[in-house]
Amino acid sequence: MAPKFTFEPSEIFILILLWLASTAAQWSPLQAPKELAQNLVRDPVLLSEASTDYGHIVHENPVAVFKPSSVSDIAGLIKFSNSLPIPFTVAARGQAHSVHGQAMARDGVAVNMTELNDYRKGSGIVVKVSGKYADVGGEQIWIDVLHATLEYGLTPLSWTDYLYLTLGGTLSNAGISGQAFQFGPQISNVHELELVTGKGDIVTCSATKNSNLFYAVLGGLGQFGIITRARVALGPAPTRVKWLHLLYNDFSAFSGDQEHLISLAENAPDYVEGFLLLNQPPLDLSFYPAAVQPRITSLVTQYSIIYIIELVKYYDDQSQENVDQEVEDLVRGLKFVPRFMFEKDASYEEFLNRVHSDELVLRSQGLWDLPHPWLNIFVPKSRISDIDEGVFKGIILKQNLTAGLVLIYPMNRSKWDDRMSAVTPDEDVFYNVAFLHTSGFDQLKAFQAQNQEVLQFCEDAGIKYKQYLPQDKTKQEWKEYFGPKWKTFQERKAEFDPKHILAPGQGIFT
Ligand SMILES: Cc1cc2nc3c(=O)[nH]c(=O)nc-3n(C[C@H](O)[C@H](O)[C@H](O)COP(=O)(O)OP(=O)(O)OC[C@H]3O[C@@H](n4cnc5c(N)ncnc54)[C@H](O)[C@@H]3O)c2cc1C
Structure with a gap:
């Protein structure tokens, strides 16, 4: 007589899991239907590119790279994935200008969004002058949006410092720069999105249509949908800028003036950022005329740390007559070191595209494709002086490691929309503090340890910071990161990407 086997329900569950795991290899993306399979490539160069990013820290190999020839292709790929048991x-x-593998898909598929350029046939950026907006493909880069809109005398209002980033990439985070205090981050300047959800549905959403999806995706770290089009708000474009650097040797004078500048209702500046000049190599003084550089060097030597406000006032032919007076009014009463204000006149594009000039120099010196152990934190205004004492002076200056830029500038929380997924500290004004290190491969660990020390200092001091471009978190840390938004974030994930297919490199649900 044949033996009889009986199983407990829990044993049956385990057996099913084992069976699924043993057959998982069969459910490879490469088994996709022919119309999808032809766009899945395993070219070693493409696979290798897809397993790295600007950070050069994390490396994860996808099974294949997908070259979509249309938005429906992306939908098809995601639907196919949904149809599989695993x-x-x-x-x-x-x-792939992420620094910690956020755009990678270990054993999955990396979708090369720029391939959509062929599909667009030149219609990737469509400017609607009457509506003051542009419909832009999610794969387009911001420098191209600038060029396309300037042709109509228009411009997006909110930027990032560097413009060779895609709309999809920056809108998945927030997109911040020195205009954010006035217009909010880039995610606050989008009227409508078209995207492919984690279920493979192509959906249009806005604040009034499928609003839950709209707010989920903005700042949503790629978790809910792949952005294929964004309707971006535009305003009149200036043609030129007055570009100022004000040097401070006293932190409270520096931060006090920054906060004053971002609060102005009249004759407000158009851009406010700030950064440190440390008595450490490399001391980049390229902004300043050669004649004043020795004066600046001796100021930095004397104080070890100098704080610089970077301030810009836009103008055009109509406002040219008044701009010098406006700049004079703006800086009157500010507490920078006397005679340490420096001014440049530049075209609007030269100013916005400033980081690209640095990129070209760094590339020519072989210094662009190096590890970038970056750390960005948003710090509530009430604790910013603790960052100066505990981090700038207590860690960065002391350890003498700094290769790269340390940015510090405030933003107004009222310009952020709390319904969106992006998270900020819970104060009306908060600062972006960015440690933008470039490291040799041999020094990477030292920089990572320093970043860890900065975070530990914030924890120990009870500073309620939020990491921007968050990375490398445990499940519990993600929960704490999103705080009161975690529940909604999870619910939205269950609704729009229930099988946890999208953006695994963020490490939130995978
Ligand atoms: C030199 C440099 C300067 C920078 N300056 C700034 C700055 O001033 N301000 C600022 O805010 N940020 C800045 N960043 C950070 C940058 O905004 C983010 O890293 C951004 O995600 C990069 O865009 P990307 O196109 O390279 O995105 P990727 O690195 O390719 O992707 C980032 C994430 O978004 C997802 N994603 C990509 N495309 C889409 C899409 N279409 N739909 C949905 N999800 C998508 C990816 O899966 C991934 O999870 C800078 C980065 C660099 C390297």
């Missing part, structure tokens, strides 16, 4: 993951890859 779905594969899918990561949209914009310019």
Whole structure:
């Protein structure tokens, strides 16, 4: 007589899991239907590119790279993944300027978003002058949006410091720069999105249509949908800028003036950022005329740390007559070191595209494709002087490691929309403090240890910071990171990407 086997329900569950795991290899993306399979490539160069990013820290190999020839192709790929008992993951890859593998898909598929350029046939950026907006493909880069809109005398209002980033990539985070205090981050300047959800549905959403999806995706770290089009708000474009650097040797004078500048209702500046000049190599004084550089060097030597406000006032032919007077009014009463204000006149594009000039120099010196152990934190205004004492002076200056830029500038929380996924500290004004290190491969660990020390200092001091471009968190840390938004974030994930297919490189649900 044949033996009889009986199983407990829990044993049956385990057996099913084992069976699924043993057959998982069969459910490879490469088994996709022919119309999808032809766009899945395993070219070693493409695979290798897709397994790295600007950070050069994390490396994860996808099974294949997907070259979509249309938006429906992306929908098809995601639907196919959904149809499998064990779905594969899918990561949209914009310019891969993430620093910690956020656009990678280990054993999944990396979607090369820039391939959509062929599909657009030149219609990737469509400017609607009457509506003051542009419909822009999620794969387009901001420098191209600038060029396209300037042709109509228009411009987006909110930027990032560097413009060779895709719309999809920056809108998945927030997109911040020195205009954010006035217009909010880039996610606050989008009227409508078209995207492919984690279920493979192509959906249009806005604040009034499918609003839950709209707010989820903005700042949503790629978790809910792949952005294929964004309707971006535009305003009149200036043609030129007055570009100022004000040097401070006293932190409270520096931060007090920054906060004053971002609060102005009349004759407000158009851009406010700030950064440190440390008595450490490299001391980049390229902004300043050669004649004044020795004066600046001796100021930095004397105080070890100098704080610089970077301030810009836009103008055009109509406002040219008044701009010098406006700048004079703006800086009157500010507490920078007397005679340490320096001014440049530049075209609007030269100013916005300033980081690209640095990029070209760094590339020519072989210094661009190096590890970038970056750390960005948003710090509530009430604790910013603790960052100066505990981090700038207590860690950065002491350890003498700094290779790169340390940015510090405030933003107004009222310009952020709390319904969106992006998280900020819970104060009306908060600062972006960015440690933008470039490290040799041999020094990477030292920089990572320093970043860890900065975070530990914030923890120990009870500073309620939020990491921007968050990375490398445990489940519990993600929960704490999103705080009161975690529940909604999870619910939205269950609604729009229930099988956890999208953006696995963020490490939130995978
Ligand atoms: C030199 C440099 C300067 C920078 N300056 C700033 C700055 O001033 N301000 C600022 O805010 N940020 C800045 N960043 C950070 C940058 O905004 C983010 O890293 C951004 O995600 C990069 O865009 P990307 O196209 O390279 O995105 P990727 O690195 O390709 O992708 C980032 C994430 O978004 C997802 N994603 C990509 N495309 C889409 C899409 N279409 N739909 C949905 N999800 C998508 C990816 O899967 C991934 O999870 C800078 C980065 C660099 C390297």
